[in-house]
Structures are given as C-alpha cells and as structure tokens.
Amino acid sequence: xxxxxxxxxxxxxxxxxxxxxxxxxxxxxxxxxxxxxxxxxxxxxxxxxxxxxxxxxxxxxxxxxxxxxxxxxxxxxxxxxxxxxxxxxxxxxxxxxxxxxxxxxxxxxxxxxxxxxxxxxxxxxxxxxxxxxxxxxxxxxxxxxxxxxxxxxxxxxxxxxxxxxxxxxxxxxxxxxxxxxxxxxxxxxxxxxxxxxxxxxxxxxxxxxxxxxxxxxxxxxxxxxxxxxxxxxxxxxxxxxxxxxxxxxxxxxxxxxxxxxxxxxxxxxxxxxxxxxxxxxxxxxxxxxxxxxxxxxxxxxxxxxxxxxxxxxxxxxxxxxxxxxxxxxxxxxxxxxxxxxxxxxxxxxxxxxxxxxxxxxxxxxxxxxxxxxxxxxxxxxxxxxxxxxxxxxxxxxxxxxxxxxxxxxxxx
Amino acid sequence: xxxxxxxxxxxxxxxxxxxxxxxxxxxxxxxxxxxxxxxxxxxxxxxxxxxxxxxxxxxxxxxxxxxxxxxxxxxxxxxxxxxxxxxxxxxxxxxxxxxxxxxxxxxxxxxxxxxxxxxxxxxxxxxxxxxxxxxxxxxxxxxxxxxxxxxxxxxxxxxxxxxxxxxxxxxxxxxxxxxxxxxxxxxxxxxxxxxxxxxxxxxxxxxxxxxxxxxxxxxxxxxxxxxxxxxxxxxxxxxxxxxxxxxxxxxxxxxxxxxxxxxxxxxxxxxxxxxxxxxxxxxxxxxxxxxxxxxxxxxxxxxxxxxxxxxxxxxxxxxxxxxxxxxxxxxxxxxxxxxxxxxxxxxxxxxxxxxxxxxxxxxxxxxxxxxxxxxxxxxxxxxxxxxxxxxxxxxxxxxxxxxxxxxxxxxxxxxxxxxxxxxxxxxxxxxxxxxxxxxxxxxxxxxxxxxxxxxxxxxxxxxx
Ligand SMILES: Cc1cc2nc3c(=O)[nH]c(=O)nc-3n(C[C@H](O)[C@H](O)[C@H](O)COP(=O)(O)OP(=O)(O)OC[C@H]3O[C@@H](n4cnc5c(N)ncnc54)[C@H](O)[C@@H]3O)c2cc1C
Numbered sequence: 088x089x090x091x092x093x094x095x096x097x098x099x100x101x102x103x104x105x106x107x108x109x110x111x112x113x114x115x116x117x118x119x120x121x122x123x124x125x126x127x128x129x130x131x132x133x134x135x136x137x138x139x140x141x142x143x144x145x146x147x148x149x150x151x152x153x154x155x156x157x158x159x160x161x162x163x164x165x166x167x168x169x170x171x172x173x174x175x176x177x178x179x180x181x182x183x184x185x186x187x188x189x190x191x192x193x194x195x196x197x198x199x200x201x202x203x204x205x206x207x208x209x210x211x212x213x214x215x216x217x218x219x220x221x222x223x224x225x226x227x228x229x230x231x232x233x234x235x236x237x238x239x240x241x242x243x244x245x246x247x248x249x250x251x252x253x254x255x256x257x258x259x260x261x262x263x264x265x266x267x268x269x270x271x272x273x274x275x276x277x278x279x280x281x282x283x284x285x286x287x288x289x290x291x292x293x294x295x296x297x298x299x300x301x302x303x304x305x306x307x308x309x310x311x312x313x314x315x316x317x318x319x320x321x322x323x324x325x326x327x328x329x330x331x332x333x334x335x336x337x338x339x340x341x342x343x344x345x346x347x348x349x350x351x352x353x354x355x356x357x358x359x360x361x362x363x364x365x366x367x368x369x370x371x372x373x374x375x376x377x378x379x380x381x382x383x384x385x386x387x388x389x390x391x392x393x394x395x396x397x398x399x400x401x402x403x404x405x406x407x408x409x410x411x412x413x414x415x416x417x418x419x420x421x422x423x424x425x426x427x428x429x430x431x432x433x434x435x436x437x438x439x440x441x442x443x444x445x446x447x448x449x450x451x452x453x454x455x456x457x458x459x460x461x462x463x464x465x466x467x468x469x470x471x472x473x474x475x476x477x478x479x480x481x482x483x484x485x486x487x488x489x490x491x492x493x494x495x496x497x498x499x
Numbered sequence: 500x501x502x503x504x505x506x507x508x509x510x511x512x513x514x515x516x517x518x519x520x521x522x523x524x525x526x527x528x529x530x531x532x533x534x535x536x537x538x539x540x541x542x543x544x545x546x547x548x549x550x551x552x553x554x555x556x557x558x559x560x561x562x563x564x565x566x567x568x569x570x571x572x573x574x575x576x577x578x579x580x581x582x583x584x585x586x587x588x589x590x591x592x593x594x595x596x597x598x599x600x601x602x603x604x605x606x607x608x609x610x611x612x613x614x615x616x617x618x619x620x621x622x623x624x625x626x627x628x629x630x631x632x633x634x635x636x637x638x639x640x641x642x643x644x645x646x647x648x649x650x651x652x653x654x655x656x657x658x659x660x661x662x663x664x665x666x667x668x669x670x671x672x673x674x675x676x677x678x679x680x681x682x683x684x685x686x687x688x689x690x691x692x693x694x695x696x697x698x699x700x701x702x703x704x705x706x707x708x709x710x711x712x713x714x715x716x717x718x719x720x721x722x723x724x725x726x727x728x729x730x731x732x733x734x735x736x737x738x739x740x741x742x743x744x745x746x747x748x749x750x751x752x753x754x755x756x757x758x759x760x761x762x763x764x765x766x767x768x769x770x771x772x773x774x775x776x777x778x779x780x781x782x783x784x785x786x787x788x789x790x791x792x793x794x795x796x797x798x799x800x801x802x803x804x805x806x807x808x809x810x811x812x813x814x815x816x817x818x819x820x821x822x823x824x825x826x827x828x829x830x831x832x833x834x835x836x837x838x839x840x841x842x843x844x845x846x847x848x849x850x851x852x853x854x855x856x857x858x859x860x861x862x863x864x865x866x867x868x869x870x871x872x873x874x875x876x877x878x879x880x881x882x883x884x885x886x887x888x889x890x891x892x893x894x895x896x897x898x899x900x901x902x903x904x905x906x907x908x909x910x911x912x913x914x915x916x917x918x919x920x921x922x923x924x925x926x927x928x929x930x931x932x933x934x935x936x937x938x939x940x941x942x943x944x945x946x947x948x949x950x951x952x953x954x955x956x957x958x959x960x961x962x963x
Contacts, residue, residue: 135899135900135903138896138897138898138899138900139900140867140868140877140897140900140917140918140919141915141916141917141918142918143918145918176918176919177868177869177918177919178869178870178873178919181875194849390916390917390918391915391916391917392915393915441896441897442896442897444896
C-alpha cells in the first residue's frame with residue numbers, strides 16, 4: 088500500500104491534485120521503502136530537519152546515489168559547472184551565498200528589489216497589453232513564462248537586444264528540467280546540453296565585458312565587487328548566474344500560474360483582490376502554503392545517524408522533505424485544505440527554511456504580488472477554460488504547462 | 500474560583516491595574532483584551548510616553564537612522580485603557596488592594612500586574628555622574644540626549660562596561676567614525692553573559708573596528724572641567740584618558756523600591772514569582788491577585804533545575820506578559836507556566852549575535868559549527884553532561900536546532916558530526932565564566948530562630 092504512494096506522487100496521473108496522496112503520506116511521518124529515500128511529510132519534522140546541521144545538501148555526502156525512483160531523473164546541471172551554493176554546505180555555501188547577496192539584498196543593497204518595482208510593473212503592463220485575443224489566453228506562454236525571464240535578464244544585466252536569445256536558451260533548459268519519459272531522451276539531452284553551453288559562453292562573454300566596464304547590474308557586481316570574501320571566479324559567477332536563472336524562473340512561473348488558477352477557483356477572493364491590490368500580500372503567502380511551486384526538496388542527505396519520530400535514518404541516506412505535505416499538515420494549520428488568505432498565522436514552508444531558504448524570495452514575492460494584482464485588475468470577468476489545466480511532467484517543480492483562460496476584455 | 504462565578508465577574512466588570520507601561524505592560528494589556536477581559540484597565544507608567552521599544556535605542560537611534568520618538572511599539576489591538584502616564588506608582592497596599600500614585604491618587608484593583616522593569620545603574624559617584632557629557636542608556640530620553648551629543652562630533656567617547664549595551668554603543672560610535680575607548684573590568688567584553696572563550700571573539704571584533712578596548716581595568720574617577728563638563732577619566736592601572744562623552748553601561752537595577760514595606764517579596768534581585776507569574780510575598784507564599792512580568796520578574800524554570808531566572812530579554816518580557824495576562828483570567832487548572840526558553844539577540848560591529856538557553860550556567864563550550872577566527876560560529880554550552888545554552892555569531896539559522904537540544908536535555912558534548920565542524924570543534928573547552936561565588940547583592944531574606952514557633956523570616960529591604 089505505502090509502496091505505492093511515492094510512485095503515485097511521481098505518476099503524472101496525480102499531478103493535478105497530489106494532495107490526497109500527501110495526506111496518505113503524512114500517516115507514515117518517516118516513510119521509507121526498500122532502497123528508496125526517507126520521506127518526511129509532517130510540518131514540524133520538516134521544519135526542524137531544515138535547521139538540522141546533520142543534514143547536508145552536498146551530493147558528495149550521499150553514501151550511494153540512493154535510488155530516488157523515477158524522480159532521480161530530475162535532470163540537474165549535468166554540465167561542467169561547479170555546484171551552485173544550493174548544492175553546497177557551509178562554509179562554501181555561506182561564502183558564495185553571501186557574495187551573491189551583496190549586490191542583491193541587505194545589508195549592502197537593501198533597496199535593490201524594492202527599486203525594481205517600477206520596472207516590474209512596466210514589464211507586467213507590457214505583457215498584458217500584448218494580449219490580443221481575450222477569448223483565449225494561455226496565461227503560461229503569454230504571461231507567467233516570459234515575465235520572470237525578462238526580470239532575470241534585467242537583474243543580471245543582459246542587454247535588451249539579447250533578451251530574445253536568452254529567452255530561448257532558458258526555455259530549452261527549463262524544458263529539460265521536466266523529465267518527460269515520452270520524448271527521445273538522447274535528443275533532449277543533446278539539445279539542452281547545447282543550450283547550456285551556448286548560454287554559458289554567452290554569459291562568460293558578458294562577464295568579460297563587465298569586468299572591463301562594470302555597470303550596476305548583478306553580473307558586474309558579482310564579477311568585480313570585492314568584499315571581505317574576495318571576488319568570485321568566472322566559474323563561480325557562471326554557476327551562480329545559472330542558478331539564479333533556473334531557480335528564479337522555473338519557480339516564479341508556477342507561483343504565478345498556480346496563483347491565477349487558485350484565484351479563478353475562488354472568485355470571491357479574486358474579486359476582493361481586484362478592489363484592493365494590497366490583498367496580494369497575504370494572498371501570495373497563502374499561495375506559497377497552499378500550492379507551493381517547489382513541492383519537495385529531494386537532494387538532502389544525512390552526515391550522521393539521526394532519529395526522527397523513533398526511526399533511525401542512517402548516515403548517508405537520501406532524504407526527501409515534502410514541503411507541500413507539511414504545508415497542509417492539520418497539526419500545524421487549521422483547515423489546511425482551504426485556501427484562506429485571511430489566516431494570520433502562516434509560517435509556511437513554501438520557501439524552505441534555514442540556510443538554504445529561498446534566496447530569491449523577496450523578488451519572487453514582489454513579482455507574484457504585482458502579477459496577480461495587475462491580472463485581477465485588468466482582466467475583465469476572467470474564467471478558466473479547462474479545469475484542471477494540463478500540468479508539466481515534473482512532480483518537484485509542479486505547475487500547469489498551459490493555463491487556458493478567457494475574459495471579456497482588457498481594462499486599461 | 501469560577502465555581503462561584505467570581506472569575507466571570509472579574510472578566511466582565513473587574514478592575515485590572517498594570518504598573519509599568521512598557522513592553523511587558525502593553526503586551527499583557529493586549530492579551531487581557533484578547534482573552535475577553537471587558538472590565539476597567541488602568542496603565543500606570545512613570546515615563547511620559549506611550550509604550551516604546553528599547554532595543555533600537557542602542558542601535559538605529561544611536562546611528563542616527565531613527566529618532567527616539569519613532570520607536571513606539573506597534574499595537575496589536577485596541578486596549579481601551581485609562582492611561583496614567585508620567586506618574587510613578589509609589590506604594591502598594593496589598594490588604595486593601597490599592598496602588599498609591601505619586602500625585603496622591605490611589606487606584607483599586609482586583610488583579611495587579613507589576614511590570615516596572617529595570618533602570619540603568621548610574622555612576623556611583625554622584626557628583627561625577629552629574630557632569631555634563633555623562634550618560635546612561637535605558638530610556639527614550641537617554642537615547643535622545645546621547646544621540647544629540649554624538650551628532651556634535653565628540654573627540655572621544657568612553658564607554659564604561661562592555662556588556663551587550665556597552666558594546667552596541669561602542670559599535671555605533673565606530674560606525675559614525677567617532678573615536679571610542681571601552682573600559683571593562685573583566686578580561687573581555689560579554690564575559691558575564693557568554694564566557695571568556697566567546698568574549699575573546701568579542702574583543703577581536705572591538706579591536707578590528709578600531710575600538711580602544713581596555714580590559715581588566717576599572718574606571719576610578721571621572722574628571723570635569725571648570726564648566727562642569729566631563730573631560731577625562733582615570734583608570735585603576737594608573738592611566739588617564741581624555742573623553743568628552745562618557746556612557747556608563749554598568750547593567751541595571753530592578754525598579755522595586757516603590758514596593759518597600761508592602762509585604763511583597765520584592766528586592767534588588769527583582770520580584771520572585773511562581774512559574775505562573777504570581778508574585779510571592781515576603782513569607783514565600785504565593786499571592787493570588789498580584790502578577791509579575793518582564794525584566795523585573797524572577798521566576799523558577801523547570802528546565803534549568805527550577806532556578807529563579809531574571810532575564811533582561813525582550814522576548815521574555817513578551818512571553819511572560821502573555822502568560823501572566825492569561826493566568827490572571829484563568830482558573831488554576833487552566834493556568835499556564837512560563838517556560839520560555841531564554842533567547843537574546845544583539846547586533847554589534849556588523850555581527851548578529853544570538854543566544855538561547857542559559858549560556859552563563861555552562862561550564863564548557865564546544866564550537867559546533869563554523870570558526871571563531873572567522874567570527875562566524877555556533878558555540879554550544881555544556882553543564883553537567885547536558886546542553887544548557889548556545890550562541891551564534893552570524894549563524895542564526897542554526898540556532899533552532901540547538902534550542903531543541905536544550906529543550907530535550909541532550910547530552911553534552913553532542914556526539915554527532917555536523918556540516919561545517921572544524922578541527923577546533925572536535926573537543927569541548929572550559930567556557931571560562933567569572934567565578935560565580937563573587938558576592939552580588941547579598942541575601943534579601945534571612946531566617947532566624949530554632950523552634951517552629953520561633954522561626955521568623957526577615958526581609959531586608961533593597962539597598963540599591
Ligand atoms: C538600550 C537597550 C537595548 C536593548 N537591546 C535588546 C536586544 O537587542 N535584545 C533583547 O532581547 N533585549 C534588549 N533589551 C532589553 C529589552 O528592552 C527589555 O528586556 C524589555 O524592555 C523589558 O520590558 P519590560 O516591560 O519588562 O521593562 P521596561 O521596558 O524596563 O519597562 C518598565 C517600565 O516601567 C516603568 N516604571 C518603573 N517603575 C515604575 C513605577 N514605580 N511606576 C510606574 N512605572 C514605573 C519604567 O520607567 C519603564 O517604562 C535592550 C534594552 C535596552 C535598554
């Protein structure tokens with residue numbers, strides 16, 4: 088019975104609504120089967136493991152590349168780049184994350200995200216203005232996909248004229264994160280490898296330019312700014328930029344799309360948001376709990392034997408932390424399966440927690456808040472054309488592949 | 500108690516008085532209303548201001564980034580209280596259930612919450628303390644005055660005492676480019692709270708940021724010029740330094756004098772109360788209608804051998820206030836203990852310092868993660884084979900894990916490896932706290948007599 092749960096979670100048939108499976112999983116808080124991973128699904132357990140220094144994010148600590156089931160195919164950077172800080176432990180993690188943070192957030196750059204407000208709004212307006220036939224809109228292709236890529240371009244300092252090339256590399260790489268057993272694996276691997284190489288070469292060129300003539304974009308600052316931690320090597324800048332691109336974009340697409348889907352399923356909330364854009368703040372927090380773009384964290388391992396709820400997880404074991412299951416744990420949240428932006432107490436796991444908690448969270452929040460409030464304000468009488476919409480294959484970074492909607496017109 | 504309906508009556512039309520209108524007082528008042536108290540609520544505070552927040556006073560305010568009048572505490576809900584601000588309470592009549600005020604008024608209560616906190620310990624030589632340019636830092640007015648004098652660009656500031664507040668003041672001065680000397684009697688800053696091993700790191704931080712740090716010395720005398728402005732300080736090692744601003748940062752004294760003679764067990768170490776925040780009288784008998792919360796309270800903690808802890812921690816004031824307020828309106832079966840795990844934060848010299856548990860009980864320390872030389876580490880304190888406290892320098896995100904070890908009385912030293920454990924963290928070392936047997940305030944209660952009939956408790960009033 089339990090054996091089936093993981094397979095079912097991975098099984099595409101359950102993609103549109105995995106939550107009943109998560110509820111089943113929570114009945115075995117430390118779920119382990121044969122040579123599979125140890126799966127943790129309760130809120131408090133996940134929360135404490137995310138702060139546990141006996142848990143490593145560094146794949147080199149895995150005893151054996153524990154058969155993570157079909158999900159192990161979760162294609163990652165099979166490039167020659169060194170691991171990004173997402174896949175490292177302290178002290179390397181801390182050093183790289185700190186250096187990346189210097190040009191991005193407090194204390195050195197406290198206003199960077201805030202100051203992008205106007206620019207983000209322009210991008211959002213531009214995309215909505217570009218919708219020509221309101222009777223059939225694919226929200227993913229026409230809005231939630233291009234938005235974060237454009238934002239990342241601006242943040243990194245990719246020249247406007249190159250944004251289109253950048254978009255197409257990003258699309259290919261993102262598509263390769265979406266394990267699709269149906270497609271020709273070799274062909275896909277080749278295409279994505281080429282895209283990565285081209286993107287890498289492009290970025291390396293940009294970095295060279297910025298070293299000579301720095302601007303106030305993040306690439307310039309990552310490749311030139313000296314601080315107490317020194318300067319990043321070109322390879323480090325490259326893997327950091329790749330991380331920002333992939334992580335910052337694949338997730339935000341889903342946050343916005345899941346958001347609009349949820350709002351369309353809860354028209355009263357959508358209507359409230361239309362009248363009061365400030366409601367976007369609690370709505371986005373509740374979304375991060377209710378439909379988190381990152382459903383689970385599969386790349387953790389133990390550096391010691393540890394005990395969770397009486398079960399000993401041996402050193403070197405592979406660990407899955409199912410954030411989305413924890414977010415709906417009835418021991419933590421009242422009426423967890425209800426989308427309720429008015430709940431006050433909402434310490435969700437949507438951005439993880441601890442030292443690897445989402446680096447881009449402030450930007451993702453702002454992007455989603457602006458996107459949803461503007462969509463609510465400008466789309467006249469929006470409705471879903473398909474429910475559930477078609478989902479991506481990926482069970483980890485879960486979200487609709489398309490979101491066909493219609494509306495009566497676009498408000499100015 | 501509610502069997503006879505008195506609790507319902509209290510909730511409906513009772514009178515609750517809160518003395519001390521600051522963090523603990525305000526949060527208690529909010530909780531009282533939250534839990535359905537509809538009677539009359541009186542907030543008595545000797546400061547003329549509505550409740551404000553103190554941590555920013557030694558940080559943002561001294562840096563000139565916020566003004567002292569902008570530190571008002573956020574309100575979680577309306578409390579609909581009668582405010583008696585700018586009027587100290589001067590006495591308590593426990594039998595008549597009345598609080599006396601300095602303006603001669605008296606206020607009757609059915610339940611009383613005492614949250615009078617602490618005040619800065621002044622410079623002991625009164626004439627020297629009165630010199631222009633000599634400051635303490637506890638209140639909004641203190642911060643305002645000190646900030647104004649820093650803004651005038653003093654040539655040198657002397658900070659006496661390198662505890663958390665003194666260190667934060669020194670840090671703010673350096674950030675503003677002001678020359679600063681810090682004098683500390685112990686061998687390093689923060690030694691009382693965190694021990695010598697961590698104190699050494701704190702000393703490095705001071706020096707790295709250009710503080711003229713003098714440890715193992717005492718300031719013996721402050722010297723003024725003819726206009727009555729401080730100009731120099733003399734040290735026990737025979738040295739003299741010139742300084743035109745002196746900040747006395749020698750810790751705090753509990754505001755309990757107003758309770759002298761009331762029969763409440765209040766003294767220089769604070770007001771003892773049970774884990775449910777009910778105050779003891781001088782006989783050690785718990786009262787039913789007087790509660791205590793915040794910096795002025797001393798309460799037993801089951802996790803720390805039922806030791807009576809007095810904590811000058813922001814988070815403690817909030818948690819204890821909420822518990823006190825809840826218990827004031829509850830039957831004995833519904834009362835909750837205040838078993839908050841102590842936690843404290845500070846920020847100085849660009850480093851975020853946090854601690855949990857009671858590090859000062861620790862005899863040993865292990866650097867569980869990171870490295871002292873990088874000023875980024877997690878130290879775990881051990882006491883009799885268990886984990887009793889932890890501190891992080893710029894590693895806050897790990898602290899929760901160590902708090903769990905403290906809560907579960909995990910063995911010390913922790914037997915497992917962690918990510919980022921360096922060679923220096925393989926073995927515990929003595930935590931190096933000053934000798935705890937050094938006398939502090941002396942006894943506040945003495946016992947006399949032999950036969951049971953003869954046995955008497957004598958209360959020695961506070962000599963602050
Ligand atoms: C400069 C500074 C920085 C700090 N930084 C930190 C920090 O970084 N982290 C941290 O955890 N904690 C910090 N603290 C400690 C924290 O501010 C206190 O723990 C908290 O204020 C305690 O709240 P309280 O309500 O118990 O007492 P208080 O805030 O002291 O309030 C007591 C109030 O009662 C009034 N009062 C006294 N006697 C009477 C009387 N007889 N009648 C009427 N009113 C009376 C007092 O004037 C005062 O207004 C800092 C404190 C200071 C001063």
